[in-house]
Amino acid sequence: MIVLRAGVIGLGVMGRHHSRVLNSLEGVEFVGVYDPGTGVPSSIQGKDVTKDLNRFLDMGLDYAVVAAPTVYHLELGRALAERGVHALIEKPVASDAASARELRAIFDEAGLVGGVGHIERFNPALQSMRQRIEDGLLGDIYQIVTRRQGPFPGRIADVGVVKDLATHDIDLTAWVSQQTYVTVNARTTHRSGRQHEDMVVAVGTLSNGTITSHTVNWLSPFKERTTVVTGENGALVADTLTADLTYYANGTTGAAWEGVSSFRGVTEGDVTRFALDKREPLRTEAEAFRDAVLSGDTSGIVTLAEGTEVVVTAEKLVADGQSHRLT
Structure with missing residues (x-):
């Protein structure tokens, strides 16, 4: 060997x-x-x-x-x-x-x-999510929403929250959807007295028309790591802190109320939390x-080419956030 x-x-x-x-x-x-x-x-x-x-x-x-x-x-x-x-x-x-x-x-x-x-690409919940999306569980992907919040990390000094944390969400969103970012916009704040941004709310559009939103900060007293992918058949929700993946299927029960049935909405159907092999992502x-x-x-x-695209997108978010910063 x-x-x-x-x-x-x-x-x-x-x-x-x-x-x-x-x-x-x-x-x-x-x-x-x-x-x-x-x-x-x-x-x-x-x-x-x-x-x-x-x-x-x-x-x-x-x-x-x-x-x-x-x-x-x-x-x-x-x-x-x-x-x-x-x-x-x-x-x-x-x-x-x-x-x-x-x-x-x-x-x-x-x-x-x-x-x-x-490392998020190797989280069991996101790896399972990626495979199930590829297998067609959700059908067409409409929206991807991520939330990544937690206390300030003393180890970070040379970049802001976009390049430190939001880069996780930029990469995993492109990866699970197998799409690229076409447009991005952001609003950022500087609340901790540092030169770099410490909060960001970002939105984007991917190459197949999927819309995205990312809420990221390191000034929250609690930790949250959630990814929600909504498609034509339902939604997948990944909690990468616990490596749990849950599927919320669209309901199939017909509506007796004629006024409601004429509107093609959806209701909650079966809910499944998948049993995953939870190996350490690192x-x-x-x-x-x-x-x-x-x-x-x-x-x-994750190749250097993919890592470069993440930095390119992150820089666009930082720049857009700065352009909309109140003075």
């Missing part, structure tokens, strides 16, 4: 989780971490944490997970590509669209696998990237 040598760049919250998963991933040897910051441990999962990038790259890596602050993604991605190392880069793939496009070009020209850590993502490196088949991961 081929064993790939993998390391992690950045030992923040996500870097620690990636280290844990890689250390127990079949077919992978976790070799260590690079993080030049102060206050990080000297080892994790029994492996050294080095503050020297060249020393890290000299470990003979097959691939690395980049979990450093977004502003460093382009620089680190370039260094990895120059050494022939495949990379899974945490979302957003870059701070801006130009940097994202450059990263994509660097990895394409080097013939390396580049992926983006949009481990599923890690397995998919490992397999992509081994086979060269990137159909099971």
